[in-house]
Amino acid sequence: MSAIALDYDELEKTGNAAADEEQIARRAPLLDRNGRLLASTMQTWEVYVHPRESLGAGGVSADDLEKLGDVFPQLNLIEMRRHLNEGKRKFAWIARKASPDQWRRARDLGIIGVYAKPREDRVYPAGRVVSHIVGGVDVDNIGVAGVEAALNERISRPDRRDTPVHLSVDLRVQTALHRTLLAAKSEFAAPGAAGLVMDVRTGELIAMVSLPDFDPNDRPPAPATIEQQARSPIFNKVTQGAFELGSIFKLLTAATALESGAATLETPLDATRPIRRGGFPIDDFLGKYRWMSLREMVQHSSNIAAVRVTELIGPERQQAYLENFGLGERVPAIGVPQGELSKGQLPVKWGPAESATVSYGHGISVSPLHYVTALASVVNYGCRVTPTLLKVDKAATDKECDRVVSSATSEKIRGLMRLVAETTSGRNANIPGYDIGGKTGTAYQVNPNGGYNTDKRLNSFVALWPTTKPQYLMLISLDDPKLLDETRRNPLAGLTAAPTAGRALERIAPLLGMIPNDRFNETADFFEWPGDRG
Numbered sequence: 001m002s003a004i005a006l007d008y009d010e011l012e013k014t015g016n017a018a019a020d021e022e023q024i025a026r027r028a029p030l031l032d033r034n035g036r037l038l039a040s041t042m043q044t045w046e047v048y049v050h051p052r053e054s055l056g057a058g059g060v061s062a063d064d065l066e067k068l069g070d071v072f073p074q075l076n077l078i079e080m081r082r083h084l085n086e087g088k089r090k091f092a093w094i095a096r097k098a099s100p101d102q103w104r105r106a107r108d109l110g111i112i113g114v115y116a117k118p119r120e121d122r123v124y125p126a127g128r129v130v131s132h133i134v135g136g137v138d139v140d141n142i143g144v145a146g147v148e149a150a151l152n153e154r155i156s157r158p159d160r161r162d163t164p165v166h167l168s169v170d171l172r173v174q175t176a177l178h179r180t181l182l183a184a185k186s187e188f189a190a191p192g193a194a195g196l197v198m199d200v201r202t203g204e205l206i207a208m209v210s211l212p213d214f215d216p217n218d219r220p221p222a223p224a225t226i227e228q229q230a231r232s233p234i235f236n237k238v239t240q241g242a243f244e245l246g247s248i249f250k251l252l253t254a255a256t257a258l259e260s261g262a263a264t265l266e267t268p269l270d271a272t273r274p275i276r277r278g279g280f281p282i283d284d285f286l287g288k289y290r291w292m293s294l295r296e297m298v299q300h301s302s303n304i305a306a307v308r309v310t311e312l313i314g315p316e317r318q319q320a321y322l323e324n325f326g327l328g329e330r331v332p333a334i335g336v337p338q339g340e341l342s343k344g345q346l347p348v349k350w351g352p353a354e355s356a357t358v359s360y361g362h363g364i365s366v367s368p369l370h371y372v373t374a375l376a377s378v379v380n381y382g383c384r385v386t387p388t389l390l391k392v393d394k395a396a397t398d399k400e401c402d403r404v405v406s407s408a409t410s411e412k413i414r415g416l417m418r419l420v421a422e423t424t425s426g427r428n429a430n431i432p433g434y435d436i437g438g439k440t441g442t443a444y445q446v447n448p449n450g451g452y453n454t455d456k457r458l459n460s461f462v463a464l465w466p467t468t469k470p471q472y473l474m475l476i477s478l479d480d481p482k483l484l485d486e487t488r489r490n491p492l493a494g495l496t497a498a499p500t501a502g503r504a505l506e507r508i509a510p511l512l513g514m515i516p517n518d519r520f521n522e523t524a525d526f527f528e529w530p531g532d533r534g
Contacts, residue, residue: 026120027141027148028155029164030134032171033204033391039124039134039148041141045103045116047072047094049080054113055087064111071105072098096139097121122148124216126171129178132210132236133169133389135337136219145219145234147389149337166391167335168204173197176507177207181476184500185211188481188491194237194368197474197508200376200464202392203385205335206472206512210237239333242342242365243477246443246493247301248462249361249371253309254298255378255413256321259405262312265295265412271304278353282307285442285492298416299424301440303360310359315350318358322346324404325374327366333373335389342367361441368460372475375462379417379470382410414467425494426461429502433516434509435466438501440493445480456480461497463505465514472512476501 030039054060060068065084069077072095083092094114095102103116122137124130135146143152147167155165181193197207214220214233223232230241257263268291274283284302297305310318322328327344345365347354357363369387376385383401405413417437420426426438441460444452460477464470481496483489 026156026161027122027137028157028161030147030155031164031166032169032174033166033206034170034172035166036171037125038130038167038169038171039122041120042123043100043118044121045098045100046096046119047098047103047106047114047116049084049092049094049111050113050115051083051089051092052087052113054084054111057112060084060111064109067109068094068106068111068114071102071109122216126175127217128213128215129175130169130171131213131216132234132238133167133174133208134216136216145337145340146216146236147335150335150389168199168202168206168389168391169208170206170511172511173508174207174209176511177504178209180500180504180507181209181211183503184476184478184481184496187484188478188496189484190478190481192237192479194241194477194479195475195504196238196368196372197472198372198376198385198387200380200385200470200473202394203373203376203387204392205387205389207508208236208238208389210235236340237477237479238368239331239336239340240342241367242345243367243458244362244365244443244446245368245371245460245477246361246441246458247303248375248439248441248460248475249364250298250301250306250359251375251413251417251439251462252322252325252378253306253313253359254294254416255405255409256318257294257309257313258412259409260313260317260321262314262317263294263309265416266293267309267312268293269297269302269305269308271297271302271308273304275304275307277307277356278351280353280357282356285490295416295419298439299419301420301425306359307356310355315352315355318355319346319350322358322364325377327364327370327374331367331369331373331387333369333387333389336369336387342370344370361443365446368475368477372462372473375464376473377404379410379414379464379473381407381470414464414470417462417464418467421463425492426463426498428494428498429461429463429505431502431505431509434505434514435468436463436505437465437467438463438498440498442493457491459491459493459497461493461501463501465505465509471514472508474501474504474508476504 027041069075083089135148137148138144143149177195181195185193193211195209212233223229271292272289282303284304292305328346330341330343354363373387382403382405384404421430421436421438425440429438430436439462443458444454445456447453459481463474476497478497481491483491
C-alpha cells in the first residue's frame with residue numbers, strides 16, 4: 001500500500017476518536033446454517049508516521065526504512081522516503097490495516113514518529129468460496145456489498161454486535177458447488193460460470209456461486225464503467241445478471257399451458273416442419289419433425305412445439321403468467337442488496353414473434369435467481385417462494401399458500417422434469433437413487449450490436465430432487481463452454497451443464513442428509529460428518 005498523505009487535523013478529528021471502544025465499528029459475526037464462521041471482526045492497527053517528528057530526531061536511516069518495507073511489503077518506499085526527508089507533511093499513512101504482528105515488528109524498529117491506533121476489521125475465513133454471499137465492507141467497516149450491505153444496520157447495531165447472524169448457506173454445500181464449477185470452468189474453457197441451490201420449501205439459498213470471484217479479505221475496486229461491470233469479479237451473475245436462458249424456460253411455458261387450461265400433457269402439436277414468426281425462422285436443433293404432445297415438447301425440447309403451445313395460450317395470458325411468476329421485477333430476495341438484483345427484461349410488446357421466442361427462452365432476459373425462484377414456486381406444490389440468505393426456522397414456515405399454480409400442475413411439471421432426466425438431455429445428471437428431475441437449456445448469447453452470436457452459448461441445467469417430494473432446486477450455468485475432446489461436437493448443455501450438475505449432485509446430496517433409493521433422512525437437517533459438532 002503506498003503512503004497516503006493526510007492532514008494531521010483530519011487524523012485528530014477522525015482517527016484518534018476511533019481508538020475509543022465506542023467508536024470502533026464492530027460488527028456481528030456471520031455464521032452458516034450449521035454454525036460455521038463466515039465473517040468475523042478482529043483487531044488490527046492503522047500505522048502512520050509524523051515526518052516532521054522523525055526528521056527532527058535525526059531522520060530515518062535507509063536501513064530502517066528497508067526494514068519497514070520488509071514489514072509492510074506494499075509500502076511505497078520511494079514515496080515514504082520523500083515524505084520523511086522533506087519533513088513537510090505532518091502525517092502520512094504507512095498501512096491502514098496492519099496485523100498485530102506487523103505493528104509489533106514496526107514498533108520494535110524504534111523509529112521515532114511512527115505510531116498506530118487500533119481498529120477492528122472484517123475477516124472472512126472461507127475467502128473467495130463465499131465472496132458473492134458475504135460481499136464485503138469498506139475501510140470504515142460499513143457494508144458495501146452482499147449480506148454485509150443488505151443487513152448492514154442489523155449487523156452493526158450496538159445492541160446486536162455480539163449476536164451472530166445465521167445465514168441460510170451451508171458452507172459444505174457451498175464449497176462443493178464452488179469446486180465443481182471451478183473444475184467445469186477449466187474443463188470447458190468457460191470464461192465464467194454460475195450456480196445456486198435453493199430449498200424450495202423455505203426459499204433458503206443453500207449455496208450461491210458466481211465465477212470469476214474474488215477474495216473478500218482483499219476486495220477489488222468497483223468497475224469504473226457499466227461495460228466493465230459484467231466482466232468484473234465482483235459482479236454476481238446469479239443476482240445481477242440478465243440472461244436469455246434458453247430451453248429451461250419451456251418448463252414455465254408448459255406450466256402456463258397446463259394451469260391456464262390451454263393444453264394438457266397429451267395435446268397434439270404440429271412440429272412437422274420449421275416455422276416463421278415475425279419474419280424469423282424457428283427450428284429444432286435435433287428435430288423429430290412430427291406431431292408431438294406437450295409432454296414430448298418438453299422431453300425432446302422442441303422449439304417448434306413450444307411456439308405452438310404458446311399460440312394456444314395467447315400473448316396476454318402468457319405475459320400475465322410470466323409476470324405472476326415474478327419475472328418482470330426485481331426478486332424480493334432477503335439478504336441481497338437492491339443494487340445487486342437485476343430487473344427482469346420482458347418484451348416491450350407481445351406480438352407473435354415475441355410471444356414465440358419467449359416460449360423457448362429467447363427474447364426474455366432474467367437472472368438465474370429470477371428463474372430459480374419462479375420454478376421453485378411451481379414445483380413447491382404451486383406455492384410461491386421468497387428467496388432468502390437468512391436461515392429460516394422451519395417450525396415457523398407453516399403459512400397459507402400463496403398459490404402460483406395448482407398442486408396438480410406442479411406434480412405434472414415435476415413429472416416432466418423426471419422424464420427429461422431419465423430419457424433425454426438430462427441423463428448425464430441423473431444420479432441413480434436420487435429421483436432427479438431436470439431440463440437443459442442451450443442459448444445463443446446476445447450480440448451487443450444486435451442479433452445473436454452463434455459462436456457463443458450460455459448452457460444451463462436446472463435440477464430438482466427428489467421430484468416425488470420436492471426439496472432442492474439447483475441451477476448450473478456455463479458461459480460459452482467448449483468441448484476440447486476433438487470430436488467437434490456442438491457444446492450443448494446436455495454435454496456440459498448436465499454432467500456438471502451431476503457431479504455437483506453427487507457431492508451435495510449426501511451433505512443435505514439424502515441417501516440413495518429415494519429415501520430422505522428425516523432425522524436431521526443435514527448429514528453430520530464426524531466432528532461436525534465440535
